[in-house]
Each structure stands twice: as C-alpha cells, then as structure tokens.
Amino acid sequence: MAINPGDNLNSVPAHIKQTLSTNYIDFTSADTKGWAQQYLPDLMEQEAEVFGPRTISGFLSQVGAEEAMTADQVVWSEQGRLHLSYKGKMTNSTTFKVQSDIDGADSDNDGISNTHTGEVRHGIRINDTIILADANGVTRCLVVNVATDDITVAPYDGSTITALNTDQTTTCLVYGSEFGKGKTYGNATAGAADTRGANEPRFKSFTNKPIIMKDYYEVSGSDASRIGWVEVSAEQGQSGYLWYLKAEADTRARFTDYIEMSMLESETGNTGGSADVEINGNGNAFGTEGLFAAIESRGNVTTGVTGVNAATDLAEFDAILAEFDKQGAIEEYMMFINRNTSLAMDDMLASMNSYGAGGTSYGVFDNDEDMALNLGFSGFRRGSYDFYKSDFRYLNDKATRGGINDAAGAQAIRGVMIPAGVSTVYDQQMGKNMKRPFLHVRFRSSGTDDRRMKTWVTGSVGAATSALDAMQLHFLTERCLITQGANNFMLMK
Secondary structure, three states: OOOOOOOOOOOOOOOOOOHHHHOOOOOHHHHHHOOOOOOOOOOEEOOOOOOOOOOOOOOHHHHHHEEEEEOOOEEEEEEEEOEEEEEEEEEEOOEEEEEEOOOOOOOHHEEEOOOOOOOOOOOOOOOOOEEEEEEEEEEEEEEEEEEEEEEEEEEEEOOOOOOOOOOOOOEEEEEOOOOOOOEEEHHOOOOOOOOOOOOOOOOOEEEEEOOEEEEEEEEOOHHOOOOOOOOOEEOOOOOOOHHHHHHHHHHHHHHHHHHHHHHHOOEEEOOOOOOOOOOOOEOOOEEEOOOOHHHHHHOOEEEOOOOOOOHHHHHHHHHHHHHHHOOOOOOOEEEOHHHHHHHHHHHHHHOOOOOOOOOOOHHHHHHHHHHHHHHOEEEEEEOOOOEEEOOOHHHOOOOOOHHHHHHHHHHHHOOOEEEOOOEEEEOEEEEEEEEOOOOOEEEEOOOOEEEOOEEEEEOOOOOOOOOEEEEEEEEEEEEEEEEOOOHHEEEEE
C-alpha cells in the first residue's frame, strides 16, 4: 500500500544547516511560565551587609541606668547653690537692686529663699557683708537695709559707689556678716524681735513624662512556611534561610534604636493653644524631654573645638573646663562625639605631646583601662578632669543624626559631655533624698504589667491566638529620660 504524504507534511530534509528559534526550548517565554533559566546561576547564599553594623543601641546602657515608675510623670527636685550670689544694678550710690541669681534666672527661682515677708526674692539680709563688682572695680560693703529687691549698702572703705547705667551689670556676693556688741539680728537691741529673717534651702522641681512607643512585624502563615534561597543574619545573632526571621530581627533592632533615639531627640509638646498635637484624635501628644532638649534648656552649650586650629581648640576646650568649674566638682566625664570632633580632639591632644591614657584614672570603669578600651573609650586628663572619649556612630551615620547634621549647619549636634557618677536629689515619689546617676531612664512598671520592653505574639502561626492567618509580633515600651543636674552637662554644636 502506497503512502501519499499530505500537502502539509514535508519529509524531505533541508539541504542546509540553519539555526532557528524552533531548534531550542525558550525557558524564559510565557509558554514555559519562566520556571527555569537556560544557564544555572551562580547564587551567593550569604546576604551582603553593605552598611556595616547598623544598630546604635547601647549608648544609654553605657552611661545610665533604668528604674521602674508607676505614675504618669516623674518629679524630682534639685537644690540650688549653697552660696548667695546675684546680678543686678546700682540704682544710686548706695542701693543695689537684685535682678537675677548668678545663673541668670529670676531670683524667685534662686536656690535660697528668705522667710522674712519683705525679702522674698533673695537671701540677702541686714548685716550681711557683700562684695559688689562692676566695671568700676570691686567694693566690699555692709548691708544696712533691705527693702524687697533694693539693698542699701555702706562701703567699708568709706567711698561712694558710682551709680551705673541701667544697662550695666553689677555682681553681688555674700561672703559673711558682722554684728555690733549686744545686738541681735537686724541690729535691734538684745531680746527684740528678729527683723533679719532666716534663710532656708529652696528646691527647683523638674518633671518629665513617659511616652508609649509601639511597633509590630507581620508575616502570613504561608510565607512563614517558605524557605528562601539566601542565608541571612542579623545584629542579634539570628541566622538561617527563612526571610521572615530576618525581617523580624530587623524590626526588633529598629525598635530598640527608636527607643534610644527618642530618649535623645524628643521634646515636650505644647500644652496649650492651637499648637497642640493630637494623636489621632485621642488626646494631646505630651512628648517627653530628651537629652539634647534638656541640655539646651538647663545645661551648657559650646561651639568650640572644631578642628580649625589645634592651639585654638585647646583654648576653647579649657574654656569648657572653666565652665565646669563654675557648676560643681564633677571630675569624670564621658564624651560621645562625631568623627570630625573626635579627630579635632586627637589633633588637640597630640599638640600637647600627651595624648593617651597617661594620668587617667578610669574610675568610671572600675579603674580598668582594658574595660574602657574594649567599650570603645580612650581616656585623657586635662586639669583636674578625666575624660573618656568615644565616637558616637549615631552622630555620623547618614541615615540617623549624621544626615540631619549635614542639613542643620550651625545647629548640628557634634557631641555631648555627660558627667559620670551619681547626684543626690529629692524624689517626691519616694519622699526622700536619693542618689541616682546624672542620666537614667524611668520605665512604667508594676506588679501587674512590666512595660520596660514588652513583646508578644498574636495570630494563628505557632500557638494560635486568633483566626488571623499570620503571625504578628508586637513591641511596646513606656519610658522617659531623666537628666539630673543638667548644669553639669555640655552640648557641642
């Protein structure tokens, strides 16, 4: 039986060799759904960390402590200066008018008040011996009368004090007292009523409120079961081929950084007027006082040590020491500074031919130099002060403060000097004097709920808690930063 090929059947082989698309399987076409590639890829299984260590947490753990609180706010009191010193002006040749305390605050807020009803703005009393200093020189006087803010004086040398213009400043220091024989306070006769009044300490009270911070990570039940191609790792040590583990670790690390950044950068909200910030219609955003805001409000700010000239930087650094001398007797400071400021200080210290740990006590590190170096600190001594310098990556990283500093110009924050050790304050919640670190964190906690760092899981993945076909990992904290004795801190801008 003969076979007759149909018109569409060509059984005759081609007489030439030719490469056609039909000679190959197209693995990338829509027909094959792109299920494979023609050539096996060389897949790098290890995830590349192109930005280096990305977390900034650890700052507060190095310089402070954490304590529990149960109230909506923390109230603490700081005692003012022990000695009486004021600024004012001479209104005539015998009268000094008190305008503020030596720190520039209104004398109503001075560290010492007087119980005498006519002398409530200051602690200067009749028969006090004082020094008045102005552009004309120094004059020692006896206080002969006090009328509210007006202090009548009599110079010991019998001279007449030249009245100053109202825009000139006179400084007054109480250095003692003098009384006549048989006289009681106020030069009254013996046994007469006290007209001088007694001085008593006055405390300055400060408050801060905790803020509630939240975040969460979610992965579907299906994705939680997948295996990825790339081996991942995280800052907390997690590793494996499950992408959601990596994402969860990143969320946790990011939240930890947000906690620390909030304690540094936050400010209190406006509590009145149209500037109030609403939290999704659920009340005002009170905010909280962070470290930078506290120092700018109650501490010291310097623009010195910029690296322009080592000799100039040394003079500016010594000016910082002089300011510390005016504030107290703190002898150890921790410095967290950006790269440029750190290099400027290296050059400054190198110009003295004494850079390094020579003479440094390392008291804040239990006198263990190795501990300080392992934590990234290098120490040096200047005058009677020990400093422990550390580069603060938060101020360098473009994705954190470093990027803000690039745009802020003269308002950029270059570093902070934090006193080491503890200070004594009156805790109104505890009702007694307490010794606490100058810088520490308060977190909300009680026997019912510890909100220092809460973590919990919801959803149907693992131990099912709801019908949600996913795993939700929640993070929460409620805390605030307490900056005690801010007058001993220095912000570098």
